[in-house]
Amino acid sequence: MESRLPKANFQFKVPARTATAAPSSINAIKANLTASTSDAKASTVKTVETSKNMSATSSASKTDENKAPMTRTNTLTTQSKVNGIARGAVKRTGANVNNVIEPKRANLKTTMKPTGIRPVRPATTIGALRSATASGAVKSTSAATKNLRVANAASTATTSKTTGAKPSKWDLKGRLEYTNNELTALKQKHKDVTSQFNDIQEEIISLRESESTNRLKAETLEKTYSKINDEIKSLKSKIDELTKERDRLSEELKESKELYEETAKSLEEFKNDVETKATLIKNQTNEIAQLKEELEEHKKSSTKEINELTAKNNDLSDLVMDLDKDRRALHNAIQELKGNIRVFCRIRPKIPKEASKNLCTINYLDECTLEISKAEDAYSNKVKQRNEFSFDRVFPPNSTQEDVFKELSMLVQSALEGYNVCVFAYGQTGSGKTYTMEGFPGTETEGMIPRTVKHIFKEMKHFEMLGWEYKIEASFLEIYNEQIVDLLDYQRKSHDIRMADSKGTDLYVTNLLVQEINSPEELNQCLLMAQENRAMAATQSNERSSRSHSVARIRLIGTHSGKQEVCIGNLNLVDLAGSERLKNEEAARIAETKNINKSLANLGHVILALLQKQDHIPYRNSKLTHLLMPSLGGNSKTLMLLNISPLDEAFNESLNSLRFGFNVNNCKTGTVKKVKTTM
Numbered sequence: 113m114e115s116r117l118p119k120a121n122f123q124f125k126v127p128a129r130t131a132t133a134a135p136s137s138i139n140a141i142k143a144n145l146t147a148s149t150s151d152a153k154a155s156t157v158k159t160v161e162t163s164k165n166m167s168a169t170s171s172a173s174k175t176d177e178n179k180a181p182m183t184r185t186n187t188l189t190t191q192s193k194v195n196g197i198a199r200g201a202v203k204r205t206g207a208n209v210n211n212v213i214e215p216k217r218a219n220l221k222t223t224m225k226p227t228g229i230r231p232v233r234p235a236t237t238i239g240a241l242r243s244a245t246a247s248g249a250v251k252s253t254s255a256a257t258k259n260l261r262v263a264n265a266a267s268t269a270t271t272s273k274t275t276g277a278k279p280s281k282w283d284l285k286g287r288l289e290y291t292n293n294e295l296t297a298l299k300q301k302h303k304d305v306t307s308q309f310n311d312i313q314e315e316i317i318s319l320r321e322s323e324s325t326n327r328l329k330a331e332t333l334e335k336t337y338s339k340i341n342d343e344i345k346s347l348k349s350k351i352d353e354l355t356k357e358r359d360r361l362s363e364e365l366k367e368s369k370e371l372y373e374e375t376a377k378s379l380e381e382f383k384n385d386v387e388t389k390a391t392l393i394k395n396q397t398n399e400i401a402q403l404k405e406e407l408e409e410h411k412k413s414s415t416k417e418i419n420e421l422t423a424k425n426n427d428l429s430d431l432v433m434d435l436d437k438d439r440r441a442l443h444n445a446i447q448e449l450k451g452n453i454r455v456f457c458r459i460r461p462k463i464p465k466e467a468s469k470n471l472c473t474i475n476y477l478d479e480c481t482l483e484i485s486k487a488e489d490a491y492s493n494k495v496k497q498r499n500e501f502s503f504d505r506v507f508p509p510n511s512t513q514e515d516v517f518k519e520l521s522m523l524v525q526s527a528l529e530g531y532n533v534c535v536f537a538y539g540q541t542g543s544g545k546t547y548t549m550e551g552f553p554g555t556e557t558e559g560m561i562p563r564t565v566k567h568i569f570k571e572m573k574h575f576e577m578l579g580w581e582y583k584i585e586a587s588f589l590e591i592y593n594e595q596i597v598d599l600l601d602y603q604r605k606s607h608d609i610r611m612a613d614s615k616g617t618d619l620y621v622t623n624l625l626v627q628e629i630n631s632p633e634e635l636n637q638c639l640l641m642a643q644e645n646r647a648m649a650a651t652q653s654n655e656r657s658s659r660s661h662s663v664a665r666i667r668l669i670g671t672h673s674g675k676q677e678v679c680i681g682n683l684n685l686v687d688l689a690g691s692e693r694l695k696n697e698e699a700a701r702i703a704e705t706k707n708i709n710k711s712l713a714n715l716g717h718v719i720l721a722l723l724q725k726q727d728h729i730p731y732r733n734s735k736l737t738h739l740l741m742p743s744l745g746g747n748s749k750t751l752m753l754l755n756i757s758p759l760d761e762a763f764n765e766s767l768n769s770l771r772f773g774f775n776v777n778n779c780k781t782g783t784v785k786k787v788k789t790t791m
């Protein structure tokens with residue numbers, strides 16, 4: 113869009129000379145006037161020739177007018193430079209001074225040449241004005257200029273009138289009068305010119321004012337122009353943006369149209385589909401309603417059957433409960449028949465590192481009896497000492513962990529049913545106690561403790577079906593040198609054995625960490641921690657594991673909300689210290705050996721006292737028997753697992769162990785009673 117406004121670099125200036133030009137003109141006029149007056153005065157005293165000279169000058173001037181314009185123009189130019197009058201006159205040649213003063217001025221020198229401006233005589237102001245007016249350089253409508261012309265004309269006329277015909281040379285009086293008249297006329301002329309001069313000055317002031325107003329206007333216009341220019345620029349960029357946006361929107365519209373068409377199409381398809389499905393649903397609703405009616409009828413007939421079945425179910429539940437009771441009673445009876453203190457004997461196999469060592473001679477007479485003799489006896493002619501021992505079960509070296517646990521699981525079942533159970537692993541160092549109780553991770557090699565926990569969790573599900581909920585707690589401790597050590601706590605604390613109730617049927621250990629077990633994995637973690645703690649202690653005391661009793665205590669708390677019954681079974685799995693006899697001098701030196709011997713011997717005494725049904729059972733003579741008191745008394749089932757090394761070098765210790773186990777097996781603790789409490 114092309115602006116109609118003038119270009120931004122347009123400058124509206126009035127040169128400083130313009131302002132000074134007028135006064136120069138005025139000065140020139142004044143000078144001329146003075147000159148004229150002087151001339152006039154002089155002419156009163158001068159001869160007529162002077163007048164003639166003046167006329168001559170005038171005519172010369174007129175004659176000059178007829179000369180070539182080029183010459184006159186040059187003269188004008190020269191005159192203008194010298195005298196401001198011409199310049200001032202030229203300045204006002206424009207029709208509109210306000211607007212075109214400067215351009216006209218700038219062109220003055222060059223444009224005047226071809227227009228044939230007559231030279232303005234500096235001495236004759238009126239002539240200069242006339243000359244300027246006649247040349248067309250001053251086209252101003254200025255009233256002052258016009259007036260000046262008229263005044264000059266009038267003045268000239270008046271002068272002519274007043275002066276009249278020139279008197280003769282000799283008529284001095286007449287000449288004086290003539291000169292006086294001429295002077296009067298010139299005075300009048302001076303007055304008129306002065307008046308004209310004032311008018312011109314006023315006009316100049318007014319022009320100056322309008323010039324400054326116009327300048328302000330021009331500045332304002334300039335600002336407005338630049339503002340509008342900026343606006344135009346910003347509008348242009350907006351138009352560009354809008355054009356782009358319009359194009360983008362057009363594109364989007366096109367895409368939307370396509371999408372709309374596609375959606376409309378799929379909507380139509382969906383509509384048809386919905387209509388089909390609605391019909392289908394309607395049909396199905398009718399069918400459902402029909403089925404509901406049928407069902408309602410069926411329900412009515414079934415309710416009777418359901419009630420009958422519910423009654424039968426209740427009867428069956430009662431029957432199951434009764435059967436469970438009977439099963440438990442039978443199970444317990446079987447256990448009692450098997451004996452409340454049972455002894456199993458396990459002979460471990462020869463391990464690779466013992467390849468060069470001799471083995472004892474062990475004959476397995478049946479699954480409960482074995483016969484043992486030293487290897488050398490088989491080759492000598494000595495009369496063999498009969499070393500035959502019978503136990504509840506004998507496990508030869510090829511027996512697996514699973515074989516042993518099959519028998520043990522019956523006792524775990526008893527613990528779940530609320531009996532206290534104690535399992536001892538007894539035997540000399542290296543006979544396989546730890547292997548039997550803990551074993552190694554893996555289905556084949558894991559020992560009695562992890563298997564017991566797995567069995568408990570498996571059986572718990574069956575018990576849950578009968579309404580029992582179980583909570584399992586576990587603690588691991590060690591009795592070393594007649595001191596209890598918590599194997600689940602890295603901090604060493606002092607522990608005591610206290611009675612849990614006034615009857616003394618249950619005991620607990622002070623400061624002992626008891627961990628709630630929610631999965632077999634959790635118990636395995638506890639077992640690992642206990643092994644780690646035991647190993648740490650072993651670094652302080654050589655062969656520590658062989659010289660301490662390790663006890664894993666698992667407490668099973670069963671709750672039957674329907675029967676309002678709670679049954680608590682305690683399971684103690686004990687890995688006893690090595691039962692070997694140390695040499696006398698060595699034993700005398702080592703306090704721990706004394707304690708081991710003491711506790712193992714006391715275990716024998718307790719069992720014997722139980723066997724003989726003595727009134728006093730010396731449970732408190734050692735920490736071990738004191739701790740295991742509830743599991744050794746009447747209300748318990750005890751399993752002694754005798755571990756025997758097959759090595760010939762261990763024969764004597766094996767014989768001792770077999771004798772000890774045999775004695776225990778013969779101990780009768782009477783009928784045990786189940787721990788039953790009411791909630």
Ligand SMILES: Nc1ncnc2c1ncn2[C@@H]1O[C@H](COP(=O)(O)OP(=O)(O)OP(=O)(O)O)[C@@H](O)[C@H]1O
Pocket residue numbers: 459460461463539540541542543544545546547548657658689690755
């Ligand atoms: N039934 C078995 N089958 C295979 N290896 C066995 C068996 N019983 C024991 N062992 C191995 O015999 C070695 C000694 O067994 P273990 O450490 O269990 O004896 P221990 O009586 O616990 O000894 P300690 O009283 O010193 O702890 C171990 O290397 C063990 O792996």
